[in-house]
Amino acid sequence: MPLIIKIMLFSLLCSLPAWELVWRLLNDELGANPVEFLEHATGDWTIYFLLMTLTITPIQKVFKPNWNKWLFPMHVVRRVLGLSALAYALLHLATYLVFDMGLSLDDTITDIIERPFILIGMIALTLLVPLAVTSTAGWQRRLKQHWQTLHKAIYLLTFLGILHYALLVKADLLQPLIYLGLFGILMLFRIRIQR
Amino acid sequence: NALDFSKNQNYQEKLKLTDPEHALHYNNFYELGTSKEDPFRNADKLKTDGWQVVIEGECAKPQTFDMDDLLKLEQEERIYRFRCVEGWSMVVPWIGFPLSKLLSKVEPNSKAKYVEFISIEDPNLPGQRFRVLDWPYREGLRMDEAMHPLTFMATGIYGESLPNQNGAPIRLVVPWKYGFKSSKSIVKIRLVEKQPLSSWMVATPSEYGFYSNVNPNVSHPRWSQAKERPLGSFFKKKTLMFNGYENEVASLYKGMDLKKNF
Numbered sequence: 001m002p003l004i005i006k007i008m009l010f011s012l013l014c015s016l017p018a019w020e021l022v023w024r025l026l027n028d029e030l031g032a033n034p035v036e037f038l039e040h041a042t043g044d045w046t047i048y049f050l051l052m053t054l055t056i057t058p059i060q061k062v063f064k065p066n067w068n069k070w071l072f073p074m075h076v077v078r079r080v081l082g083l084s085a086l087a088y089a090l091l092h093l094a095t096y097l098v099f100d101m102g103l104s105l106d107d108t109i110t111d112i113i114e115r116p117f118i119l120i121g122m123i124a125l126t127l128l129v130p131l132a133v134t135s136t137a138g139w140q141r142r143l144k145q146h147w148q149t150l151h152k153a154i155y156l157l158t159f160l161g162i163l164h165y166a167l168l169v170k171a172d173l174l175q176p177l178i179y180l181g182l183f184g185i186l187m188l189f190r191i192r193i194q195r
Numbered sequence: 196n197a198l199d200f201s202k203n204q205n206y207q208e209k210l211k212l213t214d215p216e217h218a219l220h221y222n223n224f225y226e227l228g229t230s231k232e233d234p235f236r237n238a239d240k241l242k243t244d245g246w247q248v249v250i251e252g253e254c255a256k257p258q259t260f261d262m263d264d265l266l267k268l269e270q271e272e273r274i275y276r277f278r279c280v281e282g283w284s285m286v287v288p289w290i291g292f293p294l295s296k297l298l299s300k301v302e303p304n305s306k307a308k309y310v311e312f313i314s315i316e317d318p319n320l321p322g323q324r325f326r327v328l329d330w331p332y333r334e335g336l337r338m339d340e341a342m343h344p345l346t347f348m349a350t351g352i353y354g355e356s357l358p359n360q361n362g363a364p365i366r367l368v369v370p371w372k373y374g375f376k377s378s379k380s381i382v383k384i385r386l387v388e389k390q391p392l393s394s395w396m397v398a399t400p401s402e403y404g405f406y407s408n409v410n411p412n413v414s415h416p417r418w419s420q421a422k423e424r425p426l427g428s429f430f431k432k433k434t435l436m437f438n439g440y441e442n443e444v445a446s447l448y449k450g451m452d453l454k455k456n457f
Binding site: 035100102115168172 | 214216217218220221225229231232281283325327328398399414417418419424426427429430431
């Protein structure tokens, strides 16, 4: 199968959760609080894809799979996962801007200033944008060793994304703590790998 | 389980009722789990057979009421707005009786300044295996709030007995306060002299106060309360002062700083 077809199929797979939401939307299956449903689903998938992106390097180091044989080069797998995270984060932001803020710039600015969890979410999403822009092979060549340094920002922004969720919760922190635990395990791998 | 009730004509405001599909499946009832679908999913874990409500404390005639006796009190239907502190809302036809009717049976004495409501505690309730809140769930009202004609004990909803996920077999409904003040599955009511601590005040004192009146002008520390999203709707509407019951209840708080007494 040509590489481009494989990449397209993999991207399509990553977009399936979004299609499920579209299906639910069209069939009135978003429940009693449809906006909350969309926000939680797109937020969860953003974190899942960030965690999956962070899983690629440990898999590489531990199992040394032949990515080219089974799929395509490792950095392409990682790139599609990272870009998917951005896509879900943008859907998350769009839902918030349209349905929570009613597309009012004033309300949005007030919300960012008054609510730390909104500010933190905004910072996390903003940090993701330069990583997406510089995710191409061309940028990787141009930035040389700085590329890796820049892309370490994913550690910070994933943490901020999880914090954004934890700060929203009323009392039951179980789910954000599970995400934090998974993130911690993935970070421990990196410390051990570097040693 | 149809109930025998009459429609109270004073409380039949022409409001669009929330689709029961939403009101009966999207619930905050942490005893049955913290996600919105958990209470419906785990509803059978709540056992309501032989339910009794104890009323004790500062009163002349402390008593234990069997649920059957409470159902023999005259039941009426009232349509109330309901506003959750999280920013969603609904309009629901409750069935039940005013709390004042029940409290007058035990003859509160002059030391009864506050009323404390205590909900079920049972190790079989899946949510109570975790100390998400300080169990059992406790809430409180000032005596004059408790005796207010709007304050209601609900035994039914949409013409039928309360389903477990909505707080069966008997719950409080205080329509001008955020939903968490309306305790579910109540087993004990205590008349007390000092202001009681609610479970939410213990959990997060900076966010949940004793009064918790619906107020679009006082934000929750983490989100605005100016608007609300009716269940089933994509867009928000403005939240009303005291949830639309300003004429009836504003006088209870005359001279009080509502920002301080949140």
